[in-house]
Amino acid sequence: MGAVIRPVGTFLFTDARHLQIATLSSLLLFLLFFHDFAPDIKVVFMTVLSALIAQIFFCWVFIFNHRDAEAQSFYLKKLRVSVPLWLIKTDFRSPFITSLSLCLLLKANALWVFPLAALAAIGSKFLIRHKDKHIFNPANFAIVAGLIVFPDLVWVSPGQWGADIWLGFALAAAAVLVLSTARRGDMALLFLGFWGALLLGRALWLGDPLEIPLHQFQSGALLIFAFFMISDPKTTPDHLLGRVMFAAATALLAFTLQFEFQVREALFYALFATCVSVPFIDSVLKAKTYQWGNA
Amino acid sequence: MKVLSSFLFVMMLMTSAPAQAFCGFYVAKADADLFNEASKVVLARHEDRTVITMANDYKGEVSEFAIVVPVPTIIKKSQVNIADSKIIDHLDAYSAPRLVEYYDSDPCQMVMRREMMMSAAPMAVMEDAAGASSAKALGVTIEESYTVGEYDILILSAEQSDGLFQWLNQEGYKLPDGAEKVLRSYIKQEMKFFVAKVNLDEFDKSGYTFLRPISVAYEHEKFMLPIRLGTLNAKGPQDLILMTITKKGRVEPTNYRTVKIPTGEDIPLFVADEFGDFYKAMFEKQAREEDYKAVFLEYAWDMAWCDPCAADPVPPEDLRKLGAWWIEDTPEIQPLPRPMPGQPPRVMPQIMPVPAPVNSFITRMHMRYTGESFPEDIMLQVTDDRENFQGRYVMRHPFTGEAKCEAATDYFETLPERFEREAKTLANLTGWKIADIRTKMRDGGQPFDIQPKVDERPWWEQMWNE
Incomplete structure (x- = not known):
């Protein structure tokens, strides 16, 4: 077989x-x-x-x-x-x-x-x-x-899928990350880590039950964003430290837009803005540019 | 002690409105109480301007009535208005899921087809309120205090949730367990509290026997429905019917999934007598299958026309009263109704001679939820989606006249299969037992051994005594 x-x-x-x-x-x-x-x-x-x-x-x-x-x-x-x-x-x-x-x-x-x-x-x-x-x-x-x-x-429409589809898709996307052993798989996890930390921090500050950040995390749009957009190796900094900064900045900006300015498409605007900084980050923190297929 | 039911209130009763005559044909009444513990809210939204109207079917002692609603800004007296509950009932009836009736034509000759319909229009309500005194000591600021119509209204801001909690309790509002935590969360999100109770003198003076809906207008980017206080003391799942009026298009939650209610299904005739029960059973089954985690779309329609109309369209001046400030006073002539895709062409024209409002889109969402299934307030957005949708169920009356052509034989042969299909559809939608459905169908004019009516008179009588 x-x-x-x-x-x-x-x-x-x-x-x-x-x-x-x-x-x-x-x-x-x-x-x-x-x-x-x-x-x-x-x-x-x-x-x-x-x-x-x-x-x-x-x-x-x-x-x-x-x-x-x-x-x-x-x-x-x-x-x-x-x-x-x-x-x-x-x-x-x-x-x-x-x-x-x-x-x-x-x-x-x-x-x-x-x-x-x-x-x-x-x-x-x-x-x-x-x-x-x-x-x-x-x-x-x-x-x-x-x-x-x-x-x-x-x-x-960020709230379009139910929790079941979300879970299935999250597992599939995580599996891709592991199986493909892509060098830039770290980007998705970095972003999700920062984003999750911000949601959790907000809930703790407000005294909200943990179901709330968990529910906010269960967004289909968030998964596509994390696994297929921000993790695009061609538009992220080459250096690991640069990527950490990039993920943190994007998460913080999106968080501010979403909760302070009530922008429902916050993730996309935030990435759009932070992408502009990548050439500057690359010029300061030099590393080898990623090539597809060489993973 | 006033029983505080929270935003959006808990104890709403929904009764169905009388069936609406359609095009002159009156069918039946779905007069059962459809949904218990349901709240009904109308939200009008364009740009940053929001008008929220909370309808009220409160049946208890008016002195016990009180509501606490978190609001994003301080609300001045002129921003509060007493709404006409008739307009809300009208909007409710207009957007409610509907039953449509068709008559099969004589298979031997085309006969006029008639349609009728009725609506399962649910109504609703609210409650709760506040007072004033040692407020300052507890860190509670009474930002505004006024009386509008029969309501005494306070706008509170607070620094600490325990102070607010304590103050509300002192004033006689019984807050549910866990409310303090939720209040704290709202305070930190810089929300204010709209607290209303009934002013008994004003209520007596008003001459009304029921509490009228309150509309609140404000300008803020926040477009959401605070439901968390309401889930605290709820016993079991609660219902919320949210009707929105927008200029752009359909409103949807951004943090909950939207599901379309099943629609367009052919169902047996006997459902006409129990449409309320049917809808109730179907909704419960659908909601349970989604684990009470979904928002059901029941209606999404351009207000300029409807087809079929469960009720006459709501006139533009009434929509303005509900917060559609962008609608101009000058009414325009309504365009001809377009047929819905998949709907058979109508013989009878249904042009409503009502001036139609332009640029308003109605969305009706129905949610049944618990504190576990809806942990977070409902965040909303106005989309550009102007695709029409309606919860619509179809009854097809078999032809019962005389027919003895070849086509009639074919027609009657197809009927048992069609009835069986309708029975299965109904069983799937509601979870009712198929055997019961079949029995009711037999009794309700849909026998599975249906035969064409045959004229048994001698041929000469048929010839001369037509």
């Missing part, structure tokens, strides 16, 4: 993103079948397709030095398909993760918002850069841009 499973297993484990895609897709499928406020299937198709097309377009325009192009061409060679080099160099995994995150978080009452959001997300990755890294997490950029540009069309 090992012989049958191994190719799939090896494929899944060659890159942390394969597992991430598997987790996000499973969650999305589950919601599509069992949830009242799941995204429309049209939305999913349009978002994913637009993100992939945008990725192809931008790769074609800026043929970047994708180091994982070889890994892909290996599979293409096996299939004896000949494709132009720039297309081989196009990576489809990141836009897939981005668009799945968008499908899960972004809500809008106009269909055209979704391809536009996907385009903005992927575009930001290629256009807003510093040295070898993009500044913003693409999905987070699209969400914040959507909220700012179309305040009458776009919203985020």
Whole structure:
């Protein structure tokens, strides 16, 4: 039986993103079948397709030095398909993760918002850069841009999943973290640690029962944010100390926005703001830039 | 001692409103008390402006009535208004889950289809209040003190929860166990306390026999419903019906899951006589399956039209009274109603000759919760979602006239299967026993061996005595 499973297993484990895609897709499928406020299937198709097309377009325009192009061409060679080099160099995994995150978080009452959001997300990755890294997490950029540009069309529903789905998803995301042994898995845990500490601290200060911070922690949006946005190795500081500072700053800012200013989308605004500081942190605390697939 | 029931109050009774005649056809009354211990709240919200109206079906001694509601800012006298309970009942009836009736047409010839409906409109209430004296010594500041309508109102701020707790107790308000901790949490969150009790002289003067709803208007970014005091002394799960009026769209909680109430199901005919029981049983089953952790969406609709209307749309001036300050006085002509997706086209036009308000969206949420399932206050947000939703149940009357064409044979052959499907649907929704349902269906005009009515007169009588 090992012989049958191994190719799939090896494929899944060659890159942390394969597992991430598997987790996000499973969650999305589950919601599509069992949830009242799941995204429309049209939305999913349009978002994913637009993100992939945008990725192809931008790769074609800026043929970047994708180091994982070889890994892909290996599979293409096996299939004896000949494709132009720039297309081989196009990576489809990141836009897939981005668009799945968008499908899960972004809500809008106009269909055209979704391809536009996907385009903005992927575009930001290629256009807003510093040295070898993009500044913003693409999905987070699209969400914040959507909220700012179309305040009458776009919203985020942070309280949308029940506790059961939350638990299942939390376990799956944690499993991905462990299995993929991604070097930057620490980012999600750092953020969740700081965020949890702030919620707990608030409850202790207010004299609230512990059920309250626990309940606040059980947010589906928080999980996607922690495991698939802030943990994006391309938009986090390279140095461990930098990452600790980055996680703490994001958590503190989000906490202030959420509880002091009553901003319901606090996490996304906070990450948007702190991402700008990453090039400065990197210039002070130097370390090797992360490369996908080298985990 | 006044029995303090908390925000949002505990002891609300919900009675269902009389069934609404629809398009001239009166069906039946769902006049049972639907939900016990339910509170009914209307929230109007746009930008930072909030108007909260707490409806009141308090049945006890008015001298015992008191409420304590945490509010984000100090409320001046002009920010409090006595609302007309009729408007709230109207909004309630308009947004309540509804039963729609269709008549199968003669399978041999198309006959006019009629629809009727009624609403399971629940009503509700509130209670509680305060006084004044050694306040300062206990660190309690009486920020405002005034009388509006039949209510004596105090706006309190406090430094310490024990002082506030002690003071309220001195003044005769019986706070539930554990209230002090919750008060402390609200004090630290810089909340003030809106405390109201009945002024008996004013109440007698008013000539009313019931307590009218209180509306409070304030401007603050906080958009939430403080429920924690209310869960302290509740015995078992309690009900809250929250109706919101917004300019943008649907309101949803950001820290609890929203679930749509099952809708559009075909159910047996006998339910018309016990629609209240049906809805009650169904709601309880749904709430229990969600472990009382969900907020149920019962209605989400653009106020400009309704289809079918459980009651006439609430006129714009009434919505303004409930806090929809953005609605202009000049009424606009209502657009033609659009048919709902999946709904058969209607033969009878239902254009309501009522001037319709523009830019208001009604959301009706129903939650049944306990202190364990809803540990935190309900945080709300206004979304841009303008998709319409309604809790709607369908009865289809089989054709009972004479029919003896080939189509009629086919039609009658399909009926037992359809009845069985309806029975199963009802059993699934309510948890009622399928055998009981089948019996009631047999007695209620849906026998499983239904046959077309046959004219047994001799052919010459049929020919000449039509």
